[in-house]
Amino acid sequence: xxxxxxxxxxxxxxxxxxxxxxxxxxxxxxxxxxxxxxxxxxxxxxxxxxxxxxxxxxxxxxxxxxxxxxxxxxxxxxxxxxxxxxxxxxxxxxxxxxxxxxxxxxxxxxxxxxxxxxxxxxxxxxxxxxxxxxxxxxxxxxxxxxxxxxxxxxxxxxxxxxxxxxxxxxxxxxxxxxxxx
Amino acid sequence: xxxxxxxxxxxxxxxxxxxxxxxxxxxxxxxxxxxxxxxxxxxxxxxxxxxxxxxxxxxxxxxxxxxxxxxxxxxxxxxxxxxxxxxxxxxxxxxxxxxxxxxxxxxxxxxxxxxxxxxxxxxxxxxxxxxxxxxxxxxxxxxxxxxxxxxxxxxxxxxxxxxxxxxxxxxxxxxxxxxxx
Amino acid sequence: xxxxxxxxxxxxxxxxxxxxxxxxxxxxxxxxxxxxxxxxxxxxxxxxxxxxxxxxxxxxxxxxxxxxxxxxxxxxxxxxxxxxxxxxxxxxxxxxxxxxxxxxxxxxxxxxxxxxxxxxxxxxxxxxxxxxxxxxxxxxxxxxxxxxxxxxxxxxxxxxxxxxxxxxxxxxxxxxxxxxx
Amino acid sequence: xxxxxxxxxxxxxxxxxxxxxxxxxxxxxxxxxxxxxxxxxxxxxxxxxxxxxxxxxxxxxxxxxxxxxxxxxxxxxxxxxxxxxxxxxxxxxxxxxxxxxxxxxxxxxxxxxxxxxxxxxxxxxxxxxxxxxxxxxxxxxxxxxxxxxxxxxxxxxxxxxxxxxxxxxxxxxxxxxxxxx
Numbered sequence: 001x002x003x004x005x006x007x008x009x010x011x012x013x014x015x016x017x018x019x020x021x022x023x024x025x026x027x028x029x030x031x032x033x034x035x036x037x038x039x040x041x042x043x044x045x046x047x048x049x050x051x052x053x054x055x056x057x058x059x060x061x062x063x064x065x066x067x068x069x070x071x072x073x074x075x076x077x078x079x080x081x082x083x084x085x086x087x088x089x090x091x092x093x094x095x096x097x098x099x100x101x102x103x104x105x106x107x108x109x110x111x112x113x114x115x116x117x118x119x120x121x122x123x124x125x126x127x128x129x130x131x132x133x134x135x136x137x138x139x140x141x142x143x144x145x146x147x148x149x150x151x152x153x154x155x156x157x158x159x160x161x162x163x164x165x166x167x168x169x170x171x172x173x174x175x176x177x178x179x180x181x
Numbered sequence: 182x183x184x185x186x187x188x189x190x191x192x193x194x195x196x197x198x199x200x201x202x203x204x205x206x207x208x209x210x211x212x213x214x215x216x217x218x219x220x221x222x223x224x225x226x227x228x229x230x231x232x233x234x235x236x237x238x239x240x241x242x243x244x245x246x247x248x249x250x251x252x253x254x255x256x257x258x259x260x261x262x263x264x265x266x267x268x269x270x271x272x273x274x275x276x277x278x279x280x281x282x283x284x285x286x287x288x289x290x291x292x293x294x295x296x297x298x299x300x301x302x303x304x305x306x307x308x309x310x311x312x313x314x315x316x317x318x319x320x321x322x323x324x325x326x327x328x329x330x331x332x333x334x335x336x337x338x339x340x341x342x343x344x345x346x347x348x349x350x351x352x353x354x355x356x357x358x359x360x361x362x
Numbered sequence: 363x364x365x366x367x368x369x370x371x372x373x374x375x376x377x378x379x380x381x382x383x384x385x386x387x388x389x390x391x392x393x394x395x396x397x398x399x400x401x402x403x404x405x406x407x408x409x410x411x412x413x414x415x416x417x418x419x420x421x422x423x424x425x426x427x428x429x430x431x432x433x434x435x436x437x438x439x440x441x442x443x444x445x446x447x448x449x450x451x452x453x454x455x456x457x458x459x460x461x462x463x464x465x466x467x468x469x470x471x472x473x474x475x476x477x478x479x480x481x482x483x484x485x486x487x488x489x490x491x492x493x494x495x496x497x498x499x500x501x502x503x504x505x506x507x508x509x510x511x512x513x514x515x516x517x518x519x520x521x522x523x524x525x526x527x528x529x530x531x532x533x534x535x536x537x538x539x540x541x542x543x
Numbered sequence: 544x545x546x547x548x549x550x551x552x553x554x555x556x557x558x559x560x561x562x563x564x565x566x567x568x569x570x571x572x573x574x575x576x577x578x579x580x581x582x583x584x585x586x587x588x589x590x591x592x593x594x595x596x597x598x599x600x601x602x603x604x605x606x607x608x609x610x611x612x613x614x615x616x617x618x619x620x621x622x623x624x625x626x627x628x629x630x631x632x633x634x635x636x637x638x639x640x641x642x643x644x645x646x647x648x649x650x651x652x653x654x655x656x657x658x659x660x661x662x663x664x665x666x667x668x669x670x671x672x673x674x675x676x677x678x679x680x681x682x683x684x685x686x687x688x689x690x691x692x693x694x695x696x697x698x699x700x701x702x703x704x705x706x707x708x709x710x711x712x713x714x715x716x717x718x719x720x721x722x723x724x
Contacts, residue, residue: 008629009532016629062525062640063475069630070617070643082625086551086559087612096343097605099295100613100647106295107646110472113425114280114287121302162277163424170371189448190713197448243459243706244656250449251462255432263444267370267378268431278424281432281466288465291653294606344605351552458705461657468657476642476649483664524639 010062017065020072024146030130031055034154037128038119039161046161054157054164063111064153067104071145079142094144101145105152112159120155124148191243198246201253205327211311212236215335218309219300220342227342235338235345244292245334248285252326260323275325282326286333293340301336305329372424379427382434386508392492393417396516399490400481401523408523416519416526425473426515429466433507441504456506463507467514474521482517486510553605560608563615567689573673574598577697580671581662582704589704597700597707606654607696610647614688622685637687644688648695655702663698667691 021028035051058064077083078091090098109116124147127135134147202209216232239245258264259272271279290297305328308316315328383390397413420426439445440453452460471478486509489497496509564571578594601607620626621634633641652659667690670678677690 008632010529011532013629063642066475066633066641066643067646069633073626073630074613074617077620077625082620083616086556087616089551090609097294097296097347098609099606100609100650102295102298103610103646103650104643106298107476107643111475113278113428113473114283114469115278117283117287117298118302118305121299122306124299125303166278167372170373189451191710192713194448244461247452247460247462247656248465251436254445254449255436258439258444263439264435267375268435270370271428271431279428280425281428281469284429284465284469285462288462288657292656294609294654295650348553351554459656459658459709464657464660468660475640476645477640479645479649479660480664480667483661484668486661487665528640 013062013065013069014060017059017068020069024072024075024143025134025141026130026146026150028052028055028059031150031154031157033129034123034131034151035157035161038123038154038158043161043165051157051161054160055153057160058108058112058153058156061111064108064156067107067152068149071101071104071149075142075145078144091144092142101148104145105148108149108152108156109159112156112163115162116152116155116159119158120151123154124151194243194246194250195241198240198249201250205253205256205324206315206322207311207327207331209233209236209240212331212335212338214310215304215312215332216338216342219304219335219339224342224346232338232342235341236334239289239293239334239337239341242292245289245337248288248333249330252282252285252330256323256326259325272325273323282329285326286329289330289333289337290340293337293344296343297333297336297340300339301332304335305332375424375427375431376422379421379430382431386434386437386505387496387503388492388508388512390414390417390421393512393516393519395491396485396493396513397519397523400485400516400520405523405527413519413523416522417515419522420470420474420515420518423473426470426518429469429514430511433463433466433511437504437507440506453506454504463510466507467510470511470514470518471521474518474525477524478514478517478521481520482513485516486513556605556608556612557603560602560611563612567615567618567686568677568684569673569689569693571595571598571602574693574697574700576672577666577674577694578700578704581666581697581701586704586708594700594704597703598696600703601651601655601696601699604654607651607699610650610695611692614644614647614692618685618688621687634687635685644691647688648691651692651695651699652702655699655706658705659695659698659702662701663694666697667694 018028029048029052032048032052032055035054036046036048039051040046059068074091078088081088083091089095094101105120106117109120123131127147131147131151134143134150199209210229210233213229213233213236216235217227217229220232221227240249255272259269262269264272270276275282286301287298290301304312308328312328312332315324315331380390391410391414394410394414394417397416398408398410401413402408421430436445436453440450443450445453451457456463467482468479471482485493489509493509493513496505496512561571572591572595575591575595575598578597579589579591582594583589602611617634621631624631626634632638637644648663649660652663666674670690674690674694677686677693
């Protein structure tokens with residue numbers, strides 16, 4: 001890190017992150033559905049709207065945007081074969097000993113503390129909803145990074161939800177105050 | 182970190198780690214069973230002995246020992262109520278927003294790269310075998326840290342197994358060469 | 363993690379974190395001075411008050427509080443010799459191969475992204491101001507965890523400051539809008 | 544991660560990592576010089592050869608190779624402008640809020656435990672030797688990732704050195720036994 005000059009605004013980085021996700025086939029309501037899948041047993045009154053709200057907030061964080069932009073760029077460059085072997089081969093095959101996709105996912109999870117790790121690991125293995133579709137190689141699309149990033153966003157949104165629910169509970173059922181993160 | 186004098190040998194630290202685990206009710210064959218649970222679908226010829234071998238190797242690493250000794254000490258001090266609130270209460274209840282147990286578990290996983298994180302998250306949620314017993318609060322024992330540490334050791338052993346299997350495969354089926362880590 | 367019942371409020375956890383830090387000799391203005399030390403070359407107009415504001419915000423995060431409470435508890439229990447060897451010996455000597463203090467520090471840094479790691483490592487080695495005092499063993503006090511935690515809080519506050527400054531810059535010099543984290 | 548078939552050997556991945564580093568101007572003796580810079584105060588008898596030996600061992604680890612190959616690929620693609628904005632702009636400018644370079648560096652450090660983090664942060668800020676050259680933008684080369692990766696390899700080699708020295712010390716000065724990692 002060295003330059004501090006501002007050339008691209010934070011708002012533009014946020015907007016591009018959302019655009020790239022959509023362009024790669026990610027519907028944020030499907031990400032919210034993963035949050036609901038993870039948390040409905042703990043909060044029976046949970047709605048898709050509340051889940052979606054937390055997904056939207058997670059995506060405003062710069063560290064989350066950095067990971068998503070870098071991962072999607074790598075997926076696309078691999079798809080277009082604009083990389084060199086052996087890295088290209090590892091990413092195309094989602095090779096089992098290549099774990100940089102999990103590293104980028106962890107950088108998302110860490111922003112919301114360690115409690116999201118279990119949820120991330122669980123849905124990454126069970127692959128409900130959108131994660132199953134992204135993992136399907138038959139489309140010709142390469143989503144080696146994207147499936148892990150989407151799982152991490154959902155797990156982080158679940159962590160944020162837990163934090164907020166606890167705060168609300170303490171402040172009384174009538175209010176829906178949010179913590180700032 | 183500052184002092185470099187050697188007062189306690191590495192061998193003694195290793196031996197104490199194994200003794201403390203046994204004392205808290207962890208049978209290493211049960212940890213090996215978790216590795217088998219995680220990996221048997223990928224390697225049909227996998228035996229409990231091979232899994233146990235990897236568990237034993239993971240436990241020789243100093244970072245792993247540091248995390249286990251610290252976590253078990255915290256469990257015991259909480260059990261004996263030799264801590265102060267609100268920390269005591271958080272650990273006794275395994276409170277959902279207290280994630281230092283997952284933090285220590287991650288320090289184990291990281292030694293074997295990021296590929297163990299998914300396996301860790303999965304068994305932490307599904308809780309097969311010994312993990313279910315450790316999670317059971319009815320015994321009066323506090324295992325807030327230990328269940329996460331055991332899951333992390335199993336997931337790390339699974340990662341080590343995958344690395345070694347790939348090396349063996351490359352070197353020909355007749356040899357069972359090991360990588361050093 | 364399992365129980366979701368609320369027994370201790372988030373406000374009480376926050377207040378206890380501040381009280382424990384003060385009780386162990388940490389003046390938050392000294393932590394703010396570390397932030398100023400790290401950032402004054404980049405922002406010539408930076409004041410101690412602005413730095414202190416970011417330190418205060420970092421300390422409202424639950425993950426940060428979890429790490430501080432756990433670390434200070436371990437320091438105190440070691441000081442009172444209420445731990446067992448070899449862990450007691452490692453913590454009393456701040457042994458060079460025992461890195462759980464750095465692990466807890468990292469859990470603080472991660473909340474504000476990876477950009478704080480360099481600042482943390484730098485002040486942990488150079489030990490300006492309060493860090494030098496905490497590192498001094500002659501007092502009879504054990505601060506094996508606390509010095510790393512204080513360094514991590516300062517480095518995290520520096521990261522938060524950088525994020526906010528960039529946002530302010532984009533929105534025009536007159537406003538001092540804050541991002542929420 | 545899904546496919547387990549072996550197409551590219553581990554030896555080929557190792558060899559490519561070394562070739563890519565050399566191609567980007569990294570002389571491993573200069574990396575060894577960073578290790579000497581970090582550790583000579585603690586071990587007055589330390590030689591460049593012993594440091595180089597540890598650098599070489601760190602580079603045999605798959606997680607380290609994954610991070611280096613990915614980072615160098617990103618540097619090269621940015622240099623050739625084969626990326627899209629705003630990511631391209633962030634990497635070209637080594638933008639201060641873009642921390643994926645530090646994330647990849649951390650994935651290297653973690654393999655050798657948390658004790659390398661301080662050393663990494665220190666040399667990343669002080670920039671001795673090769674790190675100063677890589678950080679120099681006047682060459683037209685983009686080393687946004689490479690400088691952090693080289694610093695992380697040096698800090699990891701310093702950690703490995705500390706572990707090995709402690710083992711040797713315990714086993715008697717005459718032997719130079721190595722631990723396996």
